Amino acid sequence: MNTILPHHPLESHPRTWQQDLQDLIKHPAELAELLALKTEQLCPEAAEQFEVRVTRHFVGLMEAGNPNDPLLLQVLPGLAETVETPGYSSEPLEETKQFTPLPGVIHKYQGRLLLMASNQCAINCRYCFRRHFPYQEHHLGRKQWLDAVDYIAHDESLSEVILSGGDPLTQSDKQLAWLASQLEQIPHIKRLRIHSRLPVVLPKRIDDKLLEWLSSERLQTSMVLHINHPQEISPELSQACKRLKDADVRLFNQSVLLKGINDRSDILAQLSEALFENHIQPYYLHQLDKVQGAAHFQVEDEKARQLYYQLRAKLPGYLVPLLTQEIPGKAAKTPLV
Numbered sequence: 001m002n003t004i005l006p007h008h009p010l011e012s013h014p015r016t017w018q019q020d021l022q023d024l025i026k027h028p029a030e031l032a033e034l035l036a037l038k039t040e041q042l043c044p045e046a047a048e049q050f051e052v053r054v055t056r057h058f059v060g061l062m063e064a065g066n067p068n069d070p071l072l073l074q075v076l077p078g079l080a081e082t083v084e085t086p087g088y089s090s091e092p093l094e095e096t097k098q099f100t101p102l103p104g105v106i107h108k109y110q111g112r113l114l115l116m117a118s119n120q121c122a123i124n125c126r127y128c129f130r131r132h133f134p135y136q137e138h139h140l141g142r143k144q145w146l147d148a149v150d151y152i153a154h155d156e157s158l159s160e161v162i163l164s165g166g167d168p169l170t171q172s173d174k175q176l177a178w179l180a181s182q183l184e185q186i187p188h189i190k191r192l193r194i195h196s197r198l199p200v201v202l203p204k205r206i207d208d209k210l211l212e213w214l215s216s217e218r219l220q221t222s223m224v225l226h227i228n229h230p231q232e233i234s235p236e237l238s239q240a241c242k243r244l245k246d247a248d249v250r251l252f253n254q255s256v257l258l259k260g261i262n263d264r265s266d267i268l269a270q271l272s273e274a275l276f277e278n279h280i281q282p283y284y285l286h287q288l289d290k291v292q293g294a295a296h297f298q299v300e301d302e303k304a305r306q307l308y309y310q311l312r313a314k315l316p317g318y319l320v321p322l323l324t325q326e327i328p329g330k331a332a333k334t335p336l337v
């Protein structure tokens with residue numbers, strides 16, 4: 001763990017999660033300074049294409065002076081991002097072309113629908129498949145949310161709504177509780193799923209107010225976290241997971257297989273063990289979506305399969321996430337084994 005950056009910089013005056021969200025690190029030079037990195041490792045062109053965003057909590061989990069830290073590599077813009085790679089595109093899943101009946105709504109899979117509840121994240125992951133997504137065209141206020149609720153109410157084949165983004169937990173509890181209250185009035189909606197990286201990068205987001213509305217609603221609620229490396233699991237995240245479990249929120253994790261970050265079976269096995277200790281079920285291990293600017297993170301399919309079989313040999317089956325690839329136009333994720 002980084003000894004330069006205190007884990008709680010203002011411990012005597014604890015800040016709210018909203019204040020922490022306003023105080024993200026957005027300049028590569030600041031990141032380099034905090035972690036004692038050489039400035040020649042920075043690539044301003046890549047940062048212009050996709051801005052740097054990272055919480056101080058997440059930086060506090062990185063090792064100072066280590067340019068290959070697995071958490072740093074997920075957020076530091078690099079020269080490799082500026083290379084155009086054939087076969088990679090700005091919208092690898094073709095979501096906005098095929099599956100968007102309304103702004104901010106992605107209706108792709110049977111029985112469930114994804115609602116973009118926010119257009120920002122607390123962290124910009126360099127490999128994100130939505131790094132070129134036109135969020136400004138999908139801004140959702142109450143009016144658009146009501147249109148989405150109306151769409152959901154008229155489709156009885158739906159039983160689950162997924163709040164995604166951006167990161168839905170960057171929204172206020174007031175807004176989210178209001179949205180959940182609208183959804184729970186729809187009789188055929190039974191489950192609410194929240195996809196978020198906030199508990200990992202800003203664990204204090206899991207506070208009393210959030211837990212209050214989560215535990216008071218009728219819908220069965222689950223949260224799908226996004227953790228790629230065991231180093232991301234902090235004591236604060238452990239505490240947040242315990243509180244979510246106590247509030248009856250089921251926890252799952254999806255990871256992206258990333259070259260140079262988690263493409264080793266010992267790391268993946270350690271991750272699964274740590275997830276389970278924290279009440280989180282390993283769920284998916286995704287092959288990278290082929291988004292332009294992220295080709296250097298790609299792990300070959302054959303190596304991905306080998307890693308999966310090595311994991312199977314090391315762990316009980318319930319700790320082995322499904323290795324999948326999202327293929328545009330397919331009705332579900334495609335298993336790679």
Ligand code: SF4
Pocket residue numbers: 121122123124125128129130165166167197226
């Ligand atoms: S949507 Fe998820 S993967 Fe993409 S930048 Fe936000 S937190 Fe990272």
